[in-house]
Amino acid sequence: MGDADETTGESVKRTRPCPYCGTAMVHRHCEYVCPRHGVVFDCSDPFYG
Numbered sequence: 001m002g003d004a005d006e007t008t009g010e011s012v013k014r015t016r017p018c019p020y021c022g023t024a025m026v027h028r029h030c031e032y033v034c035p036r037h038g039v040v041f042d043c044s045d046p047f048y049g
């Protein structure tokens with residue numbers, strides 16, 4: 001519930017690869033989320049963006 005994924009193409013979209021595993025991360029609101037590593041960057045992170 002409330003768990004959008006790329007099939008919706010709305011609140012979540014795949015963007016840059018994870019720096020650890022290379023898997024395309026999900027950009028969700030203020031965070032980049034790797035499916036394997038969880039949140040890798042957020043908007044307070046200097047690498048964000």
Ligand SMILES: [Zn+2]
Nearest residue numbers: 018021034037
């Ligand atoms: Zn990863």
